[in-house]
Amino acid sequence: MSYYNDHAKYGDFFNSHDPDRKKPSSGGRPPKKPKRRVKTGIKVLIGIIALSLVCIIVAVIFAGNAKTDRPDTVSSTDSTVLSETESTVNAEPKPKDLFPKNADYTVTLGGQIKSPYAVLVDASDNTILARRNADEIIYPASMTKAVTLLVVAEHINDITATFKMTSEIIDPLYRQDMTLAGFAPGEDVRIIDMIYGMVLESGAEAAVGLATYISGSEEEFVKLMNAKADELGLKNTHFTNVSGLHHKSHYTTCTEMAVLMAEVIKNDFCREIISTEYYTVAKNKYHDELKYHSGMFEKMYGTEPEVATIKGGKTGFTSQSLFCLVSYAVTDDGRDIVCVTAKGEGKYTPIYDCIDLYKQYTHPQK
Numbered sequence: 001m002s003y004y005n006d007h008a009k010y011g012d013f014f015n016s017h018d019p020d021r022k023k024p025s026s027g028g029r030p031p032k033k034p035k036r037r038v039k040t041g042i043k044v045l046i047g048i049i050a051l052s053l054v055c056i057i058v059a060v061i062f063a064g065n066a067k068t069d070r071p072d073t074v075s076s077t078d079s080t081v082l083s084e085t086e087s088t089v090n091a092e093p094k095p096k097d098l099f100p101k102n103a104d105y106t107v108t109l110g111g112q113i114k115s116p117y118a119v120l121v122d123a124s125d126n127t128i129l130a131r132r133n134a135d136e137i138i139y140p141a142s143m144t145k146a147v148t149l150l151v152v153a154e155h156i157n158d159i160t161a162t163f164k165m166t167s168e169i170i171d172p173l174y175r176q177d178m179t180l181a182g183f184a185p186g187e188d189v190r191i192i193d194m195i196y197g198m199v200l201e202s203g204a205e206a207a208v209g210l211a212t213y214i215s216g217s218e219e220e221f222v223k224l225m226n227a228k229a230d231e232l233g234l235k236n237t238h239f240t241n242v243s244g245l246h247h248k249s250h251y252t253t254c255t256e257m258a259v260l261m262a263e264v265i266k267n268d269f270c271r272e273i274i275s276t277e278y279y280t281v282a283k284n285k286y287h288d289e290l291k292y293h294s295g296m297f298e299k300m301y302g303t304e305p306e307v308a309t310i311k312g313g314k315t316g317f318t319s320q321s322l323f324c325l326v327s328y329a330v331t332d333d334g335r336d337i338v339c340v341t342a343k344g345e346g347k348y349t350p351i352y353d354c355i356d357l358y359k360q361y362t363h364p365q366k
Contacts, residue, residue: 098232098259103127105364112360113353117342119254120357123262123328124335130361134254137236138342141316142179142202143326144244146274147260148210149199151224153269155214159195162188163213170205178204178243184286196279199314200292204243211242218242232259246318254340261326261338265312274328275312296327299351305358307332315350325350331362 100121109118109132119134121127128134167185174180181203183189189209197206211221222239229237237252237260244250252260264270277297281290295315302310313327324342331337339357341350 098126098262100126100128100255100258102131103364103366105129105366106131107361107364108132113341113356114346114349115341115344115353117254117340118353118357119258119340120361121255121258121262121338122335122362123265123338126262128255129337129364130357131255134340135236137251137253138257138324139246139250139318139321140244140252140257140342141246141318141321141324142244143257143314143316143324143340144239144242144250145198145202145207146264146314146326147225147228147239148207148221148242149195149270149273150260150264150267151221151228152195152210152214153267153273154228155224156191159190159192161191161213163191163194163209165189165205165209169208169212173204173208173243176245178245180204181206181292182281182287182290183209187284187286193281195273196276196292197281197290199273200276200279200294201290202295202315204245207242228263229256229260232263234259244316244318244321246320254342257326257340257342258338261328261340262336265328265336265338271312274314296325296351299348300355302329304355305329305362308337308358308362310354310358313354317347323347323350325354327354329358329362335362337362 100119106128107130109130113132116133117136117138118130118132119128120130122129165183165185165187170180170183170185179202181194181197181201183194183197183203183205189206191210191213194203194206194209194213197203198210208218211218215221215224218241221242225239225242229239234252234256237256238249240247240250264274277294279292281292283289294312296310296313299315300310304310308329308331310327310329313325316324316326321343323344323346324340326338326340329337329339337358339354341353341357344350344353
């Protein structure tokens with residue numbers, strides 16, 4: 001048998017044998033490799049580098065997939081959608097563009113009304129119908145409770161649940177001569193009763209009770225109110241309390257209050273509450289039957305504008321804000337209109353002004 005086939009016996013020979021190897025020259029310097037082998041080596045080296053680059057690219061792609069949790073197979077259309085989605089997810093959340101816009105038919109008010117601050121907004125297309133100092137800072141007083149209602153509605157889970165009213169809530173409000181809904185310390189008050197007591201009777205203890213029930217304290221709940229203002233893109237609105245108690249850092253504008261009210265009436269639950277004229281809380285061991293009547297409807301029927309019906313609203317008053325009103329109406333052609341009248345010197349000033357605004361400007365000449 002030839003030794004070329006006996007690898008076990010002649011392994012050393014097979015491992016070291018190179019049929020192309022030449023004997024060393026007399027100078028003892030090993031011979032150069034043939035050019036063919038040099039070219040082959042270069043090709044192999046280039047192939048290894050290329051393969052390494054491919055491996056690196058594949059690794060980067062897989063790492064990216066792991067981070068974004070993409071599906072294994074994505075069509076070209078899906079890739080575009082996915083890219084847009086990722087941009088949206090990674091970007092900072094943008095505030096809603098709900099700020100009402102002026103139009104060619106927007107009326108700048110003067111002596112037509114007595115309230116020095118006012119705005120009438122068509123919520124169906126987000127345009128301003130009429131305005132007077134609408135972007136100047138005002139103190140909202142109890143119009144604040146419309147915002148409190150909105151935030152309560154967005155965070156409440158069970159309106160039949162109860163909250164134990166406390167003297168720690170009631171006493172400070174009583175000392176500040178705030179309007180109260182009539183609940184008593186120790187009373188287990190239903191959430192729905194507190195909501196109606198806050199909106200119709202303007203009860204400050206009901207507002208603070210709701211805030212405490214949802215967030216643990218009024219301070220924590222106010223953070224939600226300011227977050228809502230930020231979400232809506234409001235730049236000149238800030239709250240320090242839930243009832244409208246005067247504070248120099250508790251402010252808004254007529255236009256921004258209209259934006260907030262437009263959000264209130266988009267919520268079916270809020271719309272029902274703020275449109276209610278009468279509500280009764282049953283008698284119990286703490287108090288007799290409590291009968292509430294909307295502070296706005298105490299002063300109007302709602303049908304006075306004739307071309308629109310005023311459906312609901314929230315009045316307000318402090319010695320700094322004077323008399324104010326945020327309301328909404330539905331026109332005879334089915335549009336939602338929001339009106340804010342502020343800093344009226346008389347009790348009925350914002351009422352009469354809002355009636356006139358609905359009557360005169362809900363059907364602009366476009």
